Amino acid sequence: MGSHAHRHVLRGLGSNPALPAELLRPLLECKVPGRVAAHLRENLPDWLAEEFAASEHEEVLLWLAGTPNLPAEVHRALAPHPEAAVRWRLTRVADELPPDVLDVLVTDPDSQVRQFLAKYAPAGPLARLAEDPDPRIRELAPRDPELPDGLLEELATDPEARVRRAFAGHPRLPLTYLLALLADDDARTAEAAGGNPSLPVSEMARIIAAAGLGKSVE
Template identity: 40%
Template sequence: MRVAVAFSRHVTPGTRDRLLALLEAEKADGSVAARVALDWSSYEPSRLRDAPLAERLTYLDCPHAVFRRVLAAGRDLPDEAWRRLDADPDVSVRRTAARRPGTPPQVLVRLLRAHGEVFHVQPLLVDHPEFPRRTLRGFVDEPDPRVRLLALQDPELPVPELRRLTDCEEGFLRAGAAGHPNVTAELLERLLADREPEVAHAAAANPVLPRARMDRILAEAGL
């Protein structure tokens, strides 16, 4: 109810700010309901999308990220507004702005190197027409494993880089390497014996695995 009132076009800025400040304080204290209300797109002030450009631009300085995120979903903003949104302190605002056509490649690379990808939001930023996919294999050197995972989005990732990922401590990286189309039968053999079942399952499901090895797996399982 507080979100609905705060997002109404009839409420004063002062009332809006007080209501949202209360929710943001509750979110900081761990309230799931407040986090959902502030972060889920279904609770965004969507009315702002149809407002005239001059009105929307007044929200560049809004202290609440949800309004700046709706602004960033527009496609008709001037260059200065995009520069500010690309440097917004809230990563969700920067991600939304980055989905526009013509996003500078360096903006996309910088965002992904800093925060990785959100895989449940389609299309992925690595699939953006302006993203320089030649940079993907360089993500293998990133210290953050969530960012390192993006190297696997390169279908031609060289075997030496895949081998490095199979040696990672994180199981999700080893599982990603096990399902990669460029992985070798030799690496798959190692991954079939992985200590984490999801890694072994990914290796067993990879069509790169020789047919004879697949038959052996089925026979050993009594299938």
């Protein structure tokens, strides 16, 4: 069997659902990265996960980082990995990550990693991400139902229109901030404020009357 064909046979073995877990180890020692058995995703043995985490093959690490039910030590090994692609793949299992690993990812130097974390993380880290320098991350903060009032008000007056727009429809937005957003220079932000269900009916009626569209609702 030629080396090219042999390589493909090994890749096939790596995805064979009948391959025992212990036989995956030798595949890490050859130059056939990443074609690990998908059937092990839900029940990957801890010892094998730890060996995968020490692999130099990025394809293996990318697969591993997005695999659920990993030991905390594997998460800790992957969180500071120099390849951003490995770190952002780790955010896909953010709801399983220990707090210290979330702390590492919240301050990741790559804004895309922080953005993915804001999408996938449980509410806890979002309060910290709400103060992120990247507006694409700040605008995701409304996902946190317990976002502190001070941050809510701060983000409703954010210098970036896309952030203000994300908060214009927030049901906990204080009325004074909501009224200010109705007059926002960004038309789509003002539109989002008009669609906020917390807007008092009296204010709705005033807006309609001001537009000359009919009598004010009493």
